[in-house]
Amino acid sequence: MFLQVKNLTKHFGGLLALDNLNLTVSQGEIVGLIGPNGAGKTTFFNLLSGVYQPDEGEIIFLHQRIDRILAHRITALGVSRTFQNIRLFAQMTALENVMVGQHCRTRAEVKEALLRTSGFQKEENEIQGKAKELLDFVGLLSKGNELARNLPYGDQRRLEIARALATEPKLLLLDEPTAGMNPVEAKELMSLIKKIREQGVTVLLIEHQMEVVMNISERIIVLNYGEKIAEGKPEEIQQNSLVIDAYLGTE
């Protein structure tokens, strides 16, 4: 199993953010995670990426438990993420942001940096080359030398995705990638996500725009009050009475 989550529970004081969550994701899928505000979606991402530790339960990624290890180690194992409220390195250029993403895949230490060994130069060139490729992939190459904070909102979202891809993830977690985008930009992003999947990356995304999530996901998981209330193909979810109740309330 690619990703397996068993009985995952997380409290914040008296608030039960995630309640006994069980789910699985197979390799190569695009899975949508939806639910009303406060349903525990972002908490789930924070647990997956090691930002928080769960109170109970297990997360097994490629036969390895990742629920008790540090975030940077999880990234090294191949789980990468973006953030709901974009978290770029504001004072660094777009290119440098992506270069930082390759930190755990490269190894030049201080000695190499100070002596400027041939190995260091070679690795630096590789890092730059790969960063440019990724910027090109998300369509930002021409803006590579702009500071991240000067980029327009939609570009920042795409830059964050490029940075996440630079860590060479097997599983990519996208937290509301189209938030704040207009319909045209959202459509472009959808094709970008499909392109990412074609490269063999499994994608798990939180999304509020139903048009996007229904169009792109092969499978949708619905959370409400920290519990999974439904799971299935987009068509099934649209008909599911529990989901309709959660979003619109009962009559």
Add this chain to the structure above:
Amino acid sequence: MIFIEKKIFLFLLIFFLLFLPPLGQSLGMYYTLHISALIGIYLLLILGLNLILGFVGLLDLGFIAFYACGAYLSALLSIRGWNFCLVLPATIILTVLLRLLLGLPALRLRGDYLAIVTLGFGEIMRLVLNNWDGLTNGPKGLPRVGEAISSPKFFFLTFQSDLSFYYLILFFVILGIIVSRRLDNSRIGRAWIAIREDELAAETCGINVDKVKLFAFCFSAIYAATAGVLYTHWIKFISPESFTFWESVLLVSMVVLGGMGSIPGVILATILVIGVPEFLRGLLGTQLVNYRMLFFGLGLVLMVIFRPQGIVPSKRRELELHPSNE
């Protein structure tokens, strides 16, 4: 000023420092040499603080403690007749170890809390130096009567004259600048700046934030220790009053004034803050220079209001953007 290419700017600064003292001496202003040496020692300190404050963004208010540590250790070793070749590495190693001992618990704290702990450590250091009479001779300072700090000696090379020792200081400054610049444009330097910008995002980019921070924290102590060793051998007398909290504040202010993380910026700020008042002393008389802190404070307030990014704002390196397959 910002329009000058950074490298040329650095060369100009070094050129300036290289020829200022001989020029001053030929004009009969022997004091120039002393001020230039002091600027050099402060440059090392500032470059070190710039690593931790400018690059990694950790507000260290006790940096002076490690300068003091370097100065006192080298004085103690030098008095016992150790050669400069041994004093320097031994002092650096011991100072870095002390830094490590502080960093291990303190770096768990963030932002203001770290500032308070480092501030406290700086005070502890000063109080220990002031009160451990047996070792440090307390407020009377080192060396004691009858003892002496030897001139630096590298195997055959003795830095007997003040001018040759000044060039030794300048050598370390240039080395410090090269090290800073090379680290800045490397995987490690990018990780440092990423941590300054957003710690959580840096961690999820696969950076071991705790380790990288601790390393930077310890690495900056090499600068402080070297500056301390050079100070001791230059002045040939040290006492706890040279290492007060205000020195730490002055250092932090200089980094802010110059531009956080900007190497040319902090160098320029150091020359302005340390050098200019001393040179003006001769021209304007002592009266006005006594008010230099007033002008410095005013300057700092104006800077923070009108140019918060510093005199020479840190600017990221631009790279060629042609795709690699072309």
